[in-house]
Amino acid sequence: MNSKQAKQILVDNLWFNNPIFIQILGICSTLAVTNLLSNTVIMTLGVTFATAFSSWTVSLLKNLIPRRVRMIVQVLIMSFYVIILDILLKAYLPEISKSLGPYVGLIITNCILMGRAEGFAQGNPPAAAFWDGLTSGLGYMWVLLTVAFFREFLGFGTLMGYPVAPKGFVPWTIMVMAPSAFFMVGTLLWISKNIMAAREKAKGGKA
Amino acid sequence: MTPNIAPLTLFFASIFTSNILLANFLGMCSFISISKDLKSANGLGLAVTVVLTLTNAVNWVVLRYVLIPLDLLYLRFIVFIIVIAAVVQMLEMIIDRVSPPLYMALGIFLPLITVNCAILGAALFMEIRKYDFVQSVVFGLGSGLGWWLAIISLAAIRKKVDKAPVPAGLKGPGITLITIGFMAMAFIGFSGMLPVQ
Amino acid sequence: MNRDSVFYTIIFTFIVTFAFVLPLTLAEQGTSEMVAKNTENARRKAVLTAMDIPFTGDAEAASLFQGVTAREKDGEVLYTYDKGGKTVAAKEFFGMGLWGTINGILAVNGDVTSTVGLQIIGHNETPGLGGRIDDASFKNQFRGEALKDGKLKIRSGAEAGGGPVDPGDGVVDGITGATRTTQAMEVIVNREIGDIKKLLGASR
Numbered sequence: 001m002n003s004k005q006a007k008q009i010l011v012d013n014l015w016f017n018n019p020i021f022i023q024i025l026g027i028c029s030t031l032a033v034t035n036l037l038s039n040t041v042i043m044t045l046g047v048t049f050a051t052a053f054s055s056w057t058v059s060l061l062k063n064l065i066p067r068r069v070r071m072i073v074q075v076l077i078m079s080f081y082v083i084i085l086d087i088l089l090k091a092y093l094p095e096i097s098k099s100l101g102p103y104v105g106l107i108i109t110n111c112i113l114m115g116r117a118e119g120f121a122q123g124n125p126p127a128a129a130f131w132d133g134l135t136s137g138l139g140y141m142w143v144l145l146t147v148a149f150f151r152e153f154l155g156f157g158t159l160m161g162y163p164v165a166p167k168g169f170v171p172w173t174i175m176v177m178a179p180s181a182f183f184m185v186g187t188l189l190w191i192s193k194n195i196m197a198a199r200e201k202a203k204g205g206k207a
Numbered sequence: 208m209t210p211n212i213a214p215l216t217l218f219f220a221s222i223f224t225s226n227i228l229l230a231n232f233l234g235m236c237s238f239i240s241i242s243k244d245l246k247s248a249n250g251l252g253l254a255v256t257v258v259l260t261l262t263n264a265v266n267w268v269v270l271r272y273v274l275i276p277l278d279l280l281y282l283r284f285i286v287f288i289i290v291i292a293a294v295v296q297m298l299e300m301i302i303d304r305v306s307p308p309l310y311m312a313l314g315i316f317l318p319l320i321t322v323n324c325a326i327l328g329a330a331l332f333m334e335i336r337k338y339d340f341v342q343s344v345v346f347g348l349g350s351g352l353g354w355w356l357a358i359i360s361l362a363a364i365r366k367k368v369d370k371a372p373v374p375a376g377l378k379g380p381g382i383t384l385i386t387i388g389f390m391a392m393a394f395i396g397f398s399g400m401l402p403v404q
Numbered sequence: 405m406n407r408d409s410v411f412y413t414i415i416f417t418f419i420v421t422f423a424f425v426l427p428l429t430l431a432e433q434g435t436s437e438m439v440a441k442n443t444e445n446a447r448r449k450a451v452l453t454a455m456d457i458p459f460t461g462d463a464e465a466a467s468l469f470q471g472v473t474a475r476e477k478d479g480e481v482l483y484t485y486d487k488g489g490k491t492v493a494a495k496e497f498f499g500m501g502l503w504g505t506i507n508g509i510l511a512v513n514g515d516v517t518s519t520v521g522l523q524i525i526g527h528n529e530t531p532g533l534g535g536r537i538d539d540a541s542f543k544n545q546f547r548g549e550a551l552k553d554g555k556l557k558i559r560s561g562a563e564a565g566g567g568p569v570d571p572g573d574g575v576v577d578g579i580t581g582a583t584r585t586t587q588a589m590e591v592i593v594n595r596e597i598g599d600i601k602k603l604l605g606a607s608r
Contacts, residue, residue: 032232036532114318281428
């Protein structure tokens with residue numbers, strides 16, 4: 001993978017093929033975790049770590065895996081990385097593990113991990129697969145952090161737990177409950193598609 | 208510690224008042240993408256229901272007779288998801304043989320049933336709430352049917368919405384997400400009506 | 405070797421499963437002692453905090469905990485402490501929340517007429533909503549709240565937050581937007597009060 005391909009993968013996973021609003025993957029965790037910025041940070045770091053390493057491992061083993069057990073092996077690899085992360089956190093960083101604990105299941109079943117393993121790692125060399133996993137995780141991260149920023153601010157008046165809203169601000173409790181995440185992601189999708197369409201038009205106009 | 212809930216109550220609760228998709232928000236990804244076509248939504252709903260019922264049954268047996276006695280609870284994520292992956296792999300081969308058009312229509316979302324958080328979620332709920340065998344199977348079946356009901360409802364709504372003048376940027380997944388948001392808000396009203404634990 | 409043959413498939417699956425599960429088992433066994441220590445430490449600190457016994461740092465918590473008597477009966481442990489002549493009793497609870505088990509410590513005074521404190525050790529509730537049972541603002545309501553007929557009421561639903569603050573009325577605020585978790589906590593707290601009363605009575 002040369003640097004031009006690397007850059008293309010990065011740009012695709014961050015924007016043009018963003019896991020959340022273009023591929024529509026990883027939605028469940030988006031709803032569960034984005035009402036607090038701190039949980040979002042931990043969750044997205046976990047997903048990025050797991051996606052990068054499992055894509056890398058799947059790519060390393062892709063020529064050895066029999067067709068019939070392809071999914072089982074992929075799932076085994078993905079769970080391995082998530083669980084080992086959970087075990088190590090429980091022992092060495094118990095406070096963080098408390099926040100991550102309930103989400104371990106959500107990371108294992110995060111469609112982004114399986115989606116990248118099937119869609120990229122199965123047909124690309126290990127280094128590229130690692131990079132693709134890492135950048136997909138980053139694409140996921142920035143969308144979730146944006147949603148979480150608005151949800152925590154409007155729903156609690158805080159950011160990362162610190163109160164930042166002006167006095168007299170009445171929190172929008174609906175922002176803390178799941179339906180608001182749908183509205184936020186939908187809105188984000190709308191805005192980014194409009195930006196993409198505008199850029200296409202500008203390019204088309206020039207040519 | 209097994210909760211004292213009649214299987215029939217649990218069945219109705221898991222379909223309607225504690226719908227695993229609209230109340231617990233599990234199983235979203237394929238829900239959003241496949242609901243654009245009623246036929247594939249139906250196919251996926253059926254597949255998810257079959258997988259949920261079978262895997263909950265098998266997972267309960269494994270939990271009760273292997274994981275707990277051997278003190279291997281920390282491996283439950285891996286074991287549950289491998290059982291799910293095996294069932295889905297078999298289902299994939301069956302669908303490919305029985306209905307190739309459905310296989311094509313579902314595309315990547317067939318292997319994605321494996322990581323459908325609703326399925327692992329149902330297994331984990333069964334473990335946390337300490338259901339017995341009948342409750343586990345009924346809960347799996349009910350959750351699957353509830354998921355199927357939700358995806359068909361969404362597909363039907365989308366058929367109408369797609370004909371409406373939706374702004375270009377919102378077409379497709381955008382307006383779908385907003386629609387689901389409203390469906391979810393409606394279902395919040397049902398929460399807790401029937402006991403599930 | 406043909407990678408699609410049945411033989412290869414079976415061998416490969418076994419090897420891969422072994423290769424991935426072994427490190428997990430090793431990691432789990434290797435860290436289990438550390439995890440057990442962390443859990444014990446967390447429980448000690450939770451009991452002390454619920455009983456309103458101040459401490460700084462794990463070492464002081466461990467030494468202060470020596471002064472706490474733990475009596476076991478029918479698998480339930482009752483912690484008692486003599487605070488300047490007055491008894492404080494506490495018990496660990498595992499209750500059913502909305503998503504999973506809520507684990508914490510409830511402390512009451514010797515004659516079970518008011519609560520001394522509530523600490524949450526672990527829960528699986530919705531972060532930011534039910535998860536706020538771990539917030540200081542919720543837990544502090546249990547410092548010296550009188551019980552009415554041996555029971556405590558936690559406001560839920562529309563009137564959850566912002567009610568009158570009176571430590572003598574036996575009513576505390578629940579969490580807005582987290583009705584199910586609030587109701588679960590009310591059930592758990594009242595059940596534990598009853599259990600502590602029984603355990604205290606049994607040991608007299």
